[in-house]
Amino acid sequence: MSTPDRLIESTRELLWERGYVGTSPKAILEHAGAGQGSMYHHFRGKPDLALAAIRRTAEEMRAGAEAVLGSPGSPYERIEAYLRRERDVLRGCPIGRLTMDPDVIASDELRAPVDETLDWLRGRLAAIVEEGKEQGQFAARLDSTEIAATILATVQGGYVLARASGSPAAFDTGVRGLLALLAPAR
């Protein structure tokens, strides 16, 4: 792996683990096994490197979500698969957690990939809910955009509950509640 790649991968790891504010250039360099000079040669500084890392994480998350949401199955089944998908629950969402980082939120550049990723996910979920409405799997009175936001919020909030309690169970409990509320009448 090239040095820039190693730097980006190390930054991704540390951003996920400690967030932007909690990640120092020094920690990145040590993790990547590179010297100061390498980093400042390839990137303008911490924000520039973080931006590259966040963009890569965003792309990866999008691809991973699409793999589940775009697979065969009924709308309910695809949403269920997304919700029940195996996750590193206690590590939190590598994109969502960035919204609690003051320096990320303060920077339009750093916030943009976060916003775009969650927005894309919401739209993708909304389209599936809409499909489910057309097929009569979901009640016609439901607003697809609203339900999509609820699904995404349950996932993001599930991470919060899990990390607070120190156990992934809280995430799963919230997901089961949502699936029960969404379940097509039998």
Place this chain on the structure above:
Amino acid sequence: MSTPDRLIESTRELLWERGYVGTSPKAILEHAGAGQGSMYHHFRGKPDLALAAIRRTAEEMRAGAEAVLGSPGSPYERIEAYLRRERDVLRGCPIGRLTMDPDVIASDELRAPVDETLDWLRGRLAAIVEEGKEQGQFAARLDSTEIAATILATVQGGYVLARASGSPAAFDTGVRGLLALLAPAR
């Protein structure tokens, strides 16, 4: 206000704004208008002061939630009032945001009040959902504990979506979706 009180209040503000990792003793002292000596006289250090601040915030949040959840009205109405309650959405949840703080999660002492607060809220919501089931307002097939987790997760995740997009609208959209799913059949 006494000096310890000013220190705690300043810490509360900064923890909410920038989290634990992003808050330095120096920033707290400047905000409180106190010198180094005062802080280390009344508290053992940053973690000790943060613990006092988090405990106070936790108590306040519990009292505020109880004021809404314990008011008169049907179970659905009380949950709706809680969800639609006026919030400083873009500032995020002063308790929930701490779960994304690596140093808070790494410390059982700092994590405890966070966990206890969210756990109390979940229990409180579960009792109301249970009440709603008994009254036939919620479907008997629903699990009160699961639904309570879903409600809490939607709120916590709503903050994430709102902060990502820079607008409180995303929070409200998720809440409306949840209320639609919870709405008693008419």
Place this chain on the structure above:
DNA sequence: GTCTATAATTAGATAGAC
């Protein structure tokens, strides 16, 4: 391209005067 040296600033805390 990568490394080491250097540097200004802040983080977090201690010591001791008042």
Place this chain on the structure above:
DNA sequence: GTCTATCTAATTATAGAC
């Protein structure tokens, strides 16, 4: 109780040798 040194390490970056 509060204030002002003082201190060690970390943060973020620049300079310049190789």
